Amino acid sequence: MIYSQKGSEYVDVRSADFEREDAPDASVMRTDNPDSFRHSKGKTAEMPYERFLSCGASSLTNAELVAIILRTGTKEKTATQLSRDILGFYEEGCSDLSALHRLTYEDLRTIPGIGEVKAVKLLSLAEISRRMVRERAASRLVFTSPSAVADYYMEQMRHLETETAVLVMLDNRMALLREEVLSLGTVNCTLLSPREIFLRAIRWGAVNILLLHNHPSGDPTPSRMDREVTERISRAGHLLGIELIDHLIIGDLCYTSLRECGCISDQIPSSDGV
Numbered sequence: 002m003i004y005s006q007k008g009s010e011y012v013d014v015r016s017a018d019f020e021r022e023d024a025p026d027a028s029v030m031r032t033d034n035p036d037s038f039r040h041s042k043g044k045t046a047e048m049p050y051e052r053f054l055s056c057g058a059s060s061l062t063n064a065e066l067v068a069i070i071l072r073t074g075t076k077e078k079t080a081t082q083l084s085r086d087i088l089g090f091y092e093e094g095c096s097d098l099s100a101l102h103r104l105t106y107e108d109l110r111t112i113p114g115i116g117e118v119k120a121v122k123l124l125s126l127a128e129i130s131r132r133m134v135r136e137r138a139a140s141r142l143v144f145t146s147p148s149a150v151a152d153y154y155m156e157q158m159r160h161l162e163t164e165t166a167v168l169v170m171l172d173n174r175m176a177l178l179r180e181e182v183l184s185l186g187t188v189n190c191t192l193l194s195p196r197e198i199f200l201r202a203i204r205w206g207a208v209n210i211l212l213l214h215n216h217p218s219g220d221p222t223p224s225r226m227d228r229e230v231t232e233r234i235s236r237a238g239h240l241l242g243i244e245l246i247d248h249l250i251i252g253d254l255c256y257t258s259l260r261e262c263g264c265i266s267d268q269i270p271s272s273d274g275v
Contacts, residue, residue: 049081063096064088070122075114083114087123101127102160131156144175144211144246147258151249158215158251166193166214170207171246179205183212193230195237202243210238212248219253223262231264 049065058066067084074080089095090104090112101123109120138153150169158165164186170178181201183193193212202210212234216222223231227250235245248259259265 063098070126071119078114086112102131144171147247147249147256147261150211151251151256154213154251155254158213159253161215162217164214164217166212168198168201169211169213170202170205171209171211173208175209178207193234195234198234199237199241199243207243209244209246211246213251215251221250221252221255221257223250223257223259227259228264231259235265
């Protein structure tokens with residue numbers, strides 16, 4: 002046995018309880034666990050960590066990728082089995098990584114084997130993925146392009162479980178001045194106040210504005226209320242000299258432009274300014 006002091010205790014440095022940052026997780030690597038490997042042409046396949054090194058990330062399942070992040074499982078479950086529990090939190094047997102975007106810290110802590118460190122790692126991983134998508138979309142963001150705007154806000158809004166409205170304020174050259182959350186609604190309704198919208202726009206000197214809100218159902222089809230509110234805001238803005246460029250409804254990897262639906266008939270201002 003090889004011992005090293007850890008706090009006031011001495012532990013076996015070869016045990017699974019003593020982790021090193023550069024050491025692969027024993028529960029991911031263990032070859033004597035039937036759940037941790039597959040047989041291929043009579044030969045035992047490599048463990049997730051080893052297969053990552055030899056074959057690349059694309060060779061791993063979603064659960065195996067998450068297992069490498071977790072590093073350790075529990076006495077009852079390997080890291081891969083624990084990962085399946087995480088991905089299937091909302092739907093048993095589901096292996097969709099989108100679960101990581103929906104899970105909260107409190108949700109993760111209810112899963113046996115997920116402590117503070119693992120929860121923080123997983124939430125950080127989800128946030129990194131959101132920022133990567135947003136940064137990629139930002140490079141081609143043109144506010145007069147509904148598809149470009151939808152791409153930019155999609156990952157930020159499509160996982161929200163209540164309707165949330167965002168106001169984007171732009172100058173006369175269509176450059177971003179500021180964006181603000183207007184309201185957090187119920188599951189099926191967000192009320193947009195024209196008065197609140199234009200008070201904020203005037204406060205920040207906006208010449209053009211753009212509205213977005215999500216439909217938690219994933220279906221971006223506009224309701225009658227969506228159309229009526231959009232038309233009302235568009236008319237008010239025209240009187241105030243603050244143009245509503247568009248109102249986008251964000252669904253699950255899809256969107257609807259209320260301008261393209263005919264609810265906003267004013268001409269979109271040029272990005273060259275007035």
